[in-house]
Amino acid sequence: xxxxxxxxxxxxxxxxxxxxxxxxxxxxxxxxxxxxxxxxxxxxxxxxxxxxxxxxxxxxxxxxxxxxxxxxxxxxxxxxxxxxxxxxxxxxxxxxxxxxxxxxxxxxxxxxxxxxxxxxxxxxxxxxxxxxxxxxxxxxxxxxxxxxxxxxxxxxxxxxxxxxxxxxxxxxxxxxxxxxxxxxxxxxxxxxxxxxxxxxxxxxxxxxxxxxxxxxxxxxxxxxxxxxxxxxxxxxxxxxxxxxxxxxxxxxxxxxxxxxxxxxxxxxxxxxxxxxxxxxxxxxxxxxxxxxxxxxxxxxxxxxxxxxxxxxxxxxxxxxxxxxxxxxxxxxxxxxxxxxxxxxxxxxxxxxxxxxxxxxxxxxxxxxxxxxxxxxxxxxxxxxxxxxxxxxxxxxxxxxxxxxxxxxxxxxxxxxxxxxxxxxxxxxxxxxxxxxxxxxxxxxxxxxxxxxxxxxxxxxxxxxxxxxxxxxxxxxxxxxxxxxxxxxxxxxxxxxxxxxxxxxxxxxxxxxxxxxxxxxxxxxxxxxxxxxxxxxxxxxx
Ligand code: NAD
Numbered sequence: 001x002x003x004x005x006x007x008x009x010x011x012x013x014x015x016x017x018x019x020x021x022x023x024x025x026x027x028x029x030x031x032x033x034x035x036x037x038x039x040x041x042x043x044x045x046x047x048x049x050x051x052x053x054x055x056x057x058x059x060x061x062x063x064x065x066x067x068x069x070x071x072x073x074x075x076x077x078x079x080x081x082x083x084x085x086x087x088x089x090x091x092x093x094x095x096x097x098x099x100x101x102x103x104x105x106x107x108x109x110x111x112x113x114x115x116x117x118x119x120x121x122x123x124x125x126x127x128x129x130x131x132x133x134x135x136x137x138x139x140x141x142x143x144x145x146x147x148x149x150x151x152x153x154x155x156x157x158x159x160x161x162x163x164x165x166x167x168x169x170x171x172x173x174x175x176x177x178x179x180x181x182x183x184x185x186x187x188x189x190x191x192x193x194x195x196x197x198x199x200x201x202x203x204x205x206x207x208x209x210x211x212x213x214x215x216x217x218x219x220x221x222x223x224x225x226x227x228x229x230x231x232x233x234x235x236x237x238x239x240x241x242x243x244x245x246x247x248x249x250x251x252x253x254x255x256x257x258x259x260x261x262x263x264x265x266x267x268x269x270x271x272x273x274x275x276x277x278x279x280x281x282x283x284x285x286x287x288x289x290x291x292x293x294x295x296x297x298x299x300x301x302x303x304x305x306x307x308x309x310x311x312x313x314x315x316x317x318x319x320x321x322x323x324x325x326x327x328x329x330x331x332x333x334x335x336x337x338x339x340x341x342x343x344x345x346x347x348x349x350x351x352x353x354x355x356x357x358x359x360x361x362x363x364x365x366x367x368x369x370x371x372x373x374x375x376x377x378x379x380x381x382x383x384x385x386x387x388x389x390x391x392x393x394x395x396x397x398x399x400x401x402x403x404x405x406x407x408x409x410x411x412x413x414x415x416x417x418x419x420x421x422x423x424x425x426x427x428x429x430x431x432x433x434x435x436x437x438x439x440x441x442x443x444x445x446x447x448x449x450x451x452x453x454x455x456x457x458x459x460x461x462x463x464x465x466x467x468x469x470x471x472x473x474x475x476x477x478x479x480x481x482x483x484x485x486x487x488x489x490x491x492x493x494x495x496x497x498x499x500x501x502x503x504x505x506x507x508x509x510x511x512x513x514x515x516x517x518x519x520x521x522x523x524x525x526x527x528x529x530x531x532x533x534x535x536x537x538x539x540x541x
Contacts, residue, residue: 001099001101001102006100006101007157008104008108008153008154008157009108009153011150011151011153011154011494013143013147013492013493013494013495014111014115014142014143014146014147014150015143016135016138016139016143017119017138017142019134019135019138019362021362025119025120026134026362028120029119029120029123029124029127029134030124030360031120032120032121032123032124033124033127033128033360034360035124036070036121036124036125036128037062037068037070037128037360039071040069040070040071041060041070041071041072041219041222042057042071042072042073042074043060043071043072043073043074043218043219043222043242044073044074045074045076045080045084045240045241045242046225046238046239046240046241047080047083047084047087047236047239047240047241048083048087048090048091048235048236048239049229049234049235049236050235052074052080052083053074054074054075054076054077054080056074056075056077057072057073057074057075058072058073058075058215058242059071059072060072060073060129060218060219062128062129062131062358062368062404063130063131063216063367063368063369063370063371063404063405064131064357064358064359064367064368064403064404064405064406065358065403065404066372066401066403066404066405067403070128070129070219073215073218073242074242075242075243075244076241076242076243076248077243078247078251080241080243081210081241081247081248081251081252082251084210084239084241085182085210085252085255085257087235087236087239088182088183088208088209088210088236088237088239089181089182089208089257090236091208091234091235091236091237092178092182092207092208094234095203095206095208095234095236095237096177096178096206098234100156100157100160100206103203103204103206104153104156104157104204105232106228106231106232106233107149107152107153107200107203107204107231108149108150108153109231109232110149110200110227110228110230110231110233111145111146111149111150112146113227113230113231114141114142114145114146114149114227115142115146118223118226118227119142121223122141122142122145122192122220122223122224122227123137123138123141123142124137125141125192125219125220125222125223126140126141126192126220127359127360128219128220128359129216129217129218129219129220130189130190130192130216130217130220130370131323131358131359131367131368131369131370131404132322132359132367133322133359133362133364133365133367134359134362136321136322137192137359139490140191140192140193141192141193141220144191144193144492144493145192145193145196145197145224147193147492147493147494147511148193148196148197148200148201148493148510148511149196149197149200151493151494151511152197152200152201152204152511152516153204154494155512155513155516156204156205156516158513159176159513159516159517159520160176162174164524169528169529169530170526170527170528170529171526171527171529172524172525172526172527173524173525173526173527174522174523174524174525175522175523175525176205176520176521176522177206177520177521177522177523178202178205178206178207178519178520178521179202179207179259179260179286179289179519179520179521180257180259180285180286180521181255181257181258181259181260181285181286182207182208182209182210182255182257182258182259183202183207183208183209183210183259183260183261183262183289183519184209184210184212184249184252184253184258184260184261184262185198185199185202185209185210185211185212185261185262185263186198186212186245186249186261186262186263186264186265186273187211187212187213187214187217187221187264187265188214188217188264188265188266189214189215189216189217189370190217190322190325190326190327190370191264192217192220192221192223192224194264194510195211195213195214195217195220195221195224196224197510197511198211198262198263198264199211199238199262200228200238201262201510201515201516201519202260202262202519203233203237203238204516205516205519205520206520207259207260207519208236208237208238208239209237209238209239210239210241210252211238211239211240211241212240212241212242212243212245212248212249213240213242214265215242215245216370216371218242221240225238225240245269249273249276250276253273253276253277253280254280254283256283256284256285257285258277258280258284258288259286259288259289260288260289260290260291260518260519261273261277261288261289261290261291261292262291262519263291263292263293263294264292264293264294264327264510265292265294266294266295266425267294267295267425267453267454267503267504270292270294270505273290273292274290274292277290286521289518289519290506291506291508291515291518292505292506293327293498293499293500293504293505293506293508293510294327294503294504294505295327295425295427295454295456295503295504296327296328296329296331296425296454296456296457296500296504297331297332297422297423297424297425297451297452297453297454297456298318298327298328298329298330298331298332298454298456298457298458298459298479298488298489299330299331299332299333299334299448299458299459299478299479299488300314300315300318300330300332300333300334300458300459300461300487300488301334301444301445301448301458301459301460301461301471301475302333302334302335302336302339302343302460302461302462303336303441303460303461303462303463303464303467303468303471304336304338304339304438304441305462305463305464305467306339306461306462306463306485307461307463307485308339308342308343308346309346310461310485311335311339311343311461312343312346312347312350313350313487314330314459314461314486314487315330315333315343315347315431315487316347316350316351316354316409317487317489318330318459318487318488318489319331319333319409319429319430319431320354320365320366320409320429320431321365321489322367323366323367323368323369323407323428323429324409324426324427324428324429324430324431325369325370325374325427325428326489327456327457327504328456328457328481328488328489328490328491328498329427329488329489330431330459330487330488330489331421331425331426331430331431331432332421332422332431332432332433332434332451332452333431333432333433333434334417334433334434334436334444334447334448335433335434335435335436336435336436336437336438336441337435337436337437337438338438340433340435344394344411344413344433347395347411348394348395348411351395351396351409351411354366354409356406356408357406358404366406366408366409366429367404367406368404368405368406369405369406369407369428369429370405371405372401372405374405374427374428375399375401375405375407377426377428378399378407378426378428378429378430379399379407381421381426381428381430382397382399382407382410382430384420385397385412385421388419390414390415390416390419391412391413391414391415391416391419391421391432392412392413392414393410393411393412394411394412394413394433395409395410395411396408396409396410396411396429397410407428407429407430408429409429410429410430410431411431411432411433412430412431412432412433413432413433413434413435414432414433414434415434416434417434417436417444417447417451418451419432422434422451422452423451423452423453424452425454441467441470442470442474445470445471445474445475446474448474448475448478449474449475449477449478453502453503454500454502454503454504455477455478455479455480455500455501455502455503455504456479456480456481456499456500456504456505457479457480457481457482457483457488457489457491457500458475458478458479458481458482458483458488459482459483459484459485459486459487459488460472460475460482460483460484460485461485462485468484477501477502479500480498480499480500480501480504480505480507480509481496481498481499481500491511493510493511494511497509497510497511497512497514498510498511
């Protein structure tokens with residue numbers, strides 16, 4: 001908008017709806033679920049605002065019923081990738097010139113659409129595509145997604161308002177330019193909100209995007225694109241393509257206009273992308289921004305003074321919600337011997353109540369894992385544990401893929417604190433417990449710090465404040481998000497900016513100002529109001 005300084009609307013986190021029995025929202029989301037489940041979709045690439053149907057297509061199935069065909073999605077070839085890059089580059093100038101308030105209006109409107117008319121659709125599509133319970137879908141696809149879009153606008157305003165000091169007779173200004181070129185967003189299967197934010201955050205700052213969602217999230221990613229379109233996003237600002245991730249990525253990274261990558265996914269994929277960028281560095285016009293949030297091996301460290309009910313609840317929720325398929329899911333637990341047995345018994349009692357099945361039955365706490373590969377990987381990890389002398393399968397351990405990819409919530413107890421499941425990211429409903437002698441608390445903190453390559457999230461449970469303080473110090477670099485007496489998952493945008501270091505990522509904190517800063521390249525403009533006319537400084541006189 002010209003000729004005024006705008007103030008963006010006040011933001012607050014979207015309220016999580018409860019979907020209680022008999023509620024309107026429950027009725028609506030189940031109707032949307034049935035409608036989408038029984039409709040056969042043909043999802044197309046979206047380049048420059050146009051849908052592109054390709055010859056090659058891949059079928060989509062919900063993880064909880066792998067015989068039920070949901071339709072197909074189109075597969076891009078090299079020409080489509082080129083077209084998408086061109087489309088992003090062509091849209092760039094107009095999008096940037098549109099200005100912040102107009103861009104912000106589009107994303108704020110998208111947030112209203114998500115929380116209003118599209119809520120049931122984006123939640124139902126996430127329940128179907130990623131097999132999320134309604135609660136998991138609601139906190140992701142509705143609330144977190146809307147929070148990202150709204151808080152990004154507030155943070156962008158703060159960034160644009162940050163201006164340098166101007167001394168007498170001079171005016172200094174910072175212009176927060178978008179990056180030169182286009183941004184590549186690659187998103188994981190597990191959060192609909194992450195896919196949307198990986199594109200929307202750089203786009204809000206004036207960049208244009210090529211987005212490649214995970215093959216296992218396309219069903220809900222399509223809803224995201226529909227919402228952006230309805231909110232008025234101009235053609236070519238976000239271009240969505242699907243297909244062979246290696247081919248697409250190699251081609252995108254070979255463009256000299258590649259300006260940055262906004263990635264969330266596994267550590268090995270991100271490291272490989274970084275290597276490709278390194279090898280291509282002489283070719284690029286600019287040093288690309290490399291932003292990646294990757295894997296985790298998140299811990300719960302328990303002190304003998306911890307509350308047993310709180311610990312067992314945190315383990316159940318932290319390890320098993322969404323089948324443990326959160327980068328922040330608790331997957332290794334250190335229990336002191338004095339309370340270990342009681343905590344494990346309580347977990348066992350709670351697990352007995354838990355029901356497993358498809359997400360449209362609201363009694364189920366656990367649904368299916370994402371795909372066959374994940375199922376096979378988890379099943380073989382459990383089998384290895386059954387065969388090992390160093391670990392015992394205390395609870396769960398059954399896997400059934402006759403209808404969907406169902407893995408029971410599984411608790412392993414190991415005598416080896418470096419057993420493979422204490423170190424490696426499994427991304428499933430498996431948690432490994434190591435029981436330690438109470439007197440070894442301080443040493444165990446060192447063990448927690450050095451056991452895995454990751455440093456994403458972690459929690460300390462204790463009443464003793466000295467013990468908490470010691471954990472805070474010793475585990476300073478072990479987690480980017482650290483929780484005291486709380487489960488290590490469930491970060492809320494604007495409240496707990498999210499990300500970790502070491503092999504967990506570049507720690508640019510999704511949903512914060514720090515992340516948005518990666519998508520701008522500031523230009524300083526200095527203007528003396530009285531420009532000198534004589535080269536001689538006073539000391540020369
Ligand atoms: P993934 O690494 O398999 O896939 C992520 C994306 O990368 C997908 O779009 C995929 O198609 C693409 N991809 C796969 N192989 C590629 C290749 N060779 N070249 C380029 N792109 C490629 O991850 P996933 O299974 O979708 O998601 C789970 C992973 O994501 C876990 O490791 C989890 O910890 C991580 N994750 C991290 C965060 C975080 O904030 N730190 C959040 C969510 C998920």
